[in-house]
Amino acid sequence: MRIHVDSEKCQGHNRCYALAPELFDVDDYGNAVVIGDGEVSPELEEKARLALANCPEFAITITD
Amino acid sequence: MTSYSTPESIYGPVSDWATDFDHGDPEYNQHAHAIWTELRGTCPVAHSDRYGGTWLPVTHEHVREIAYDTENFTSRAVVVSTVVPEDPAPIGGAPPITSDPPFHHEARRLVLPPFSPKKIAEWEPEIRRLCNELLDKMEAGAKGGLTVDAAIEYAQHIPVNVIARMLGFPLEDDDLFREFVHDILENINGDPEERIRSFERIDAYLKAQIDDHVTNPRDDLTGYLIDVELGGEKLPHEMVGGFILLLLVAGIDTTWSAIGSSLWHLATHESDRRRLVNEPDLMATAIEEFLRAYAPVTMARLVAKDHDFHGCPMKKDEWVLLPFPAANLDPAEFENADQVIIDRAENRHAAFGLGIHRCLGSNLARLELHVAVEEFIKRFPDFELAHGEEGVVWSVGQIRGPRQLPVRVLSA
Numbered sequence: 001m002r003i004h005v006d007s008e009k010c011q012g013h014n015r016c017y018a019l020a021p022e023l024f025d026v027d028d029y030g031n032a033v034v035i036g037d038g039e040v041s042p043e044l045e046e047k048a049r050l051a052l053a054n055c056p057e058f059a060i061t062i063t064d
Numbered sequence: 065m066t067s068y069s070t071p072e073s074i075y076g077p078v079s080d081w082a083t084d085f086d087h088g089d090p091e092y093n094q095h096a097h098a099i100w101t102e103l104r105g106t107c108p109v110a111h112s113d114r115y116g117g118t119w120l121p122v123t124h125e126h127v128r129e130i131a132y133d134t135e136n137f138t139s140r141a142v143v144v145s146t147v148v149p150e151d152p153a154p155i156g157g158a159p160p161i162t163s164d165p166p167f168h169h170e171a172r173r174l175v176l177p178p179f180s181p182k183k184i185a186e187w188e189p190e191i192r193r194l195c196n197e198l199l200d201k202m203e204a205g206a207k208g209g210l211t212v213d214a215a216i217e218y219a220q221h222i223p224v225n226v227i228a229r230m231l232g233f234p235l236e237d238d239d240l241f242r243e244f245v246h247d248i249l250e251n252i253n254g255d256p257e258e259r260i261r262s263f264e265r266i267d268a269y270l271k272a273q274i275d276d277h278v279t280n281p282r283d284d285l286t287g288y289l290i291d292v293e294l295g296g297e298k299l300p301h302e303m304v305g306g307f308i309l310l311l312l313v314a315g316i317d318t319t320w321s322a323i324g325s326s327l328w329h330l331a332t333h334e335s336d337r338r339r340l341v342n343e344p345d346l347m348a349t350a351i352e353e354f355l356r357a358y359a360p361v362t363m364a365r366l367v368a369k370d371h372d373f374h375g376c377p378m379k380k381d382e383w384v385l386l387p388f389p390a391a392n393l394d395p396a397e398f399e400n401a402d403q404v405i406i407d408r409a410e411n412r413h414a415a416f417g418l419g420i421h422r423c424l425g426s427n428l429a430r431l432e433l434h435v436a437v438e439e440f441i442k443r444f445p446d447f448e449l450a451h452g453e454e455g456v457v458w459s460v461g462q463i464r465g466p467r468q469l470p471v472r473v474l475s476a
Binding site: 013026054 | 410
């Protein structure tokens with residue numbers, strides 16, 4: 001599983017960083033960035049799905 | 065401010081919520097959920113002639129569409145009232161909330177860093193200390209068998225104190241800040257002349273604070289705004305005042321309303337209260353659900369040009385309310401939308417808006433709300449409304465929350 005953040009859509013609601021800080025970080029402006037290459041280890045897959053389902057701007061996508 | 069008085073209106077009572085609504089009528093916020101539900105089923109975009117013409121969409125789809133459409137809708141004025149400010153687009157009188165692209169982007173980048181999650185997290189110990197100081201005072205009263213007012217003695221003090229410290233403003237002016245907020249956000253359908261005088265009074269106060277910061281420079285948000293450059297030049301002091309107006313006004317009764325509404329819910333829903341006391345790890349999820357169900361902020365836009373919005377003939381300079389709380393209760397978007405489910409795991413609520421104007425202070429608001437509710441139920445695990453719903457007084461206008469919330473503490 002791999003996660004992506006669309007930086008055009010992200011408005012800095014900060015939901016992903018709050019729910020899955022192992023997978024997402026925020027920059028100085030509060031906008032989300034994926035940690036590393038976005039590869040999600042199996043034990044964090046549920047958290048990734050939760051982050052996606054809580055993003056008000058639909059800025060997160062998951063690919064397999 | 066120890067008691068709350070409902071503002072005087074130049075308009076009469078509302079005759080019909082679909083064709084003559086007035087969000088400045090005390091009945092509106094008190095019965096908002098029922099009004100939105102009814103409109104959603106019958107008239108998803110209501111219109112009223114009040115305020116020179118105002119539209120009210122209530123579905124998530126419509127609210128979202130308008131929030132993303134900066135071509136047809138301008139943010140240059142965001143508080144529906146009898147007075148339309150003259151400040152032109154794209155800057156407006158209180159950037160960046162009153163700004164449109166392309167200026168908005170640059171203005172927002174100036175103030176995003178101090179409100180980023182990591183910067184805001186540094187305030188947590190201070191917020192916790194403040195909450196406990198307020199709770200100490202309330203506990204002394206509660207032990208004497210008294211009721212306490214969770215809005216007046218608790219919620220209203222938390223955001224004022226934090227933003228005053230951030231701006232480097234005198235903490236003892238907190239009553240004055242609440243008066244400013246009341247004048248701007250609640251005295252919306254009174255005498256226009258009086259409203260203009262209120263704005264002049266606020267401008268004069270902000271100017272004096274800025275002058276004081278110029279004379280006595282210090283390391284706070286006001287000092288930062290005086291020194292910061294936009295396009296290679298410092299901001300005119302008038303614009304610094306605009307930024308500060310936003311920071312001072314937007315962060316106060318919004319968060320105070322969210323804290324109050326959450327405590328109102330816990331006072332009236334014993335099982336949720338007990339569950340949160342017993343499962344403190346659920347707090348972060350519960351807070352998001354309180355934000356969804358009791359989102360305090362309805363934003364507004366002005367129609368930028370005549371156009372047809374889903375069959376509604378919108379005219380330039382008419383107002384459009386953006387009730388994010390109504391969008392959050394839309395069953396087309398949320399399962400069991402009308403139920404408060406404190407462990408709702410998937411919650412894409414729009415309490416802090418959608419699109420480029422996402423609430424600048426959302427990280428601070430969340431932190432204050434979380435800490436305030438957490439500390440309150442830690443101290444008072446058992447409480448109920450002291451005088452039933454009759455004792456609760458809701459705000460008037462675009463910000464919805466309890467202004468009086470008397471509760472009886474059952475165990476302290």
